[in-house]
Amino acid sequence: MALVKRKELSLAEKLYLPEIARGLSITLTKMFGKSITRQYPEEPLPTTAVTRGQPRLVERQDGHLACVSCGLCEAACPAYAITIDGQETDRPIEREPERFEIDMLRCILCGFCEEACPKDAIFMSSELELADYDRASLVYGLDQLRRQRPALQRRIDYIHGINERW
């Protein structure tokens, strides 16, 4: 068993006064240092391509969604956040979602839906803020989920880059 030998305090240390003065001088100099606070709503954190925000649906240039309502994302979702009702369409892709809902309160931002999608139709955006007064309005439907392709381009390129490595 080791015996801890405490150092005898010198008179200056016993008086505490020099140390108090030192502490006070440190806090005084710190006072004039630069603040590291980020004023959040005005200065949001920068996002990158790796940022996994809320999933969004890609809208093609012709104004239609890229989604063919195959249901793979719904099946992949570990949080059961996605609900899809599909319908037929005359366009060459034949199927499109009639209802596509993601319950943002259930979504855990895992990105499985993005990975599961065979049509590059759903991507994790860099949108992070989620606040409302009731639960119902946080179940996002087609209108709230659709984003034009350029808005998601950074993420899309990033995911394609990853996929190419496989």
Added chain:
Amino acid sequence: MNTILVWLIKVLIIYGGLLGTAALMTLAERKVSAWIQHRKGPNRVGPCGILQPLADGVKLFFKEEVLPAGANRLLFRFAPALTALPAMMTVAVIPFGGELELFGITTKLSIADLDIGVLYILAVGGLGIYGIILGGWASNSKYSLLGGLRASAQMVSYELSMILAIVAVIAVTGSLDLREIAQAQAAFTDWNIWRQPLACGLFVVTMFAETNRHPFDFAECEPELVGGFHTEYSSMKFGLYFLGEYSAMVVMACLATTLFLGGWSVPFVPEAHWLLGLAAFMAKTACFLFLYIWVRWTLPRLRFDQLMGLGWKVMLPLALLNLFITGALLSLTGA
């Protein structure tokens, strides 16, 4: 008639100033603590957060009042007022400046000039501790009771050293009148901080203890006692404690200015204009107020036995020694 009017105006201005300063102190506390910790502090309400105290006050008004089960209803309600009132009463005898002449009326810048101003401040200011003890006891909560007990023990130990430090100043000046004490230090070299440095140091340390401030805030002591004596208090009753505490700090800072920094005397400017004098008084008081905050965000809290040891084994002997030396020097020089 005229004198009553002048007097009323003085009361209004000085009390408004006291409450305003106390409110601004809560903001300053948060701002300075933020700067020391490299943060920004409140800056949303009004320019630079200047209206934050107002917002806090409004919030406190709308909070629910909680009366703990088994609390002594009367004392529980009475105690916060008992803390706030003495702190506000003591400001009456503080001389903020010399004589001034405005609109043909000559008056002195203080509400009352008592011959025994120092005694009045100590006696009335000492009442404030009853509010803390009663509040702690009436809450019917162990944390509050412990906070109150600690406050009383601390007050007894430090009040003694404080009074002895002040007695040395009184011995040098030969008067209990705060105005005369301040006038005796008109010249920069006559300031009591030079003539009584040890007393000044002792006073500053005991001043922290008397107002329950860090590093002696044993009545509150969040990590050990939840909130100390005000654990059970909510809403405006808590606000009143807060107000009392900050008013007491302001008055103590004023007292320290008067006793040791020459009150309204401006260094190297004899016969200064009364406005300049008032500004000097406020600047000196602000220094002490800043010291309060600065120390709070620097030093850790003492342990309770260390507090008692410091009070009885260091402060008291030093104060007695200082008084002895002062007395000996005074009688030797025959002053």
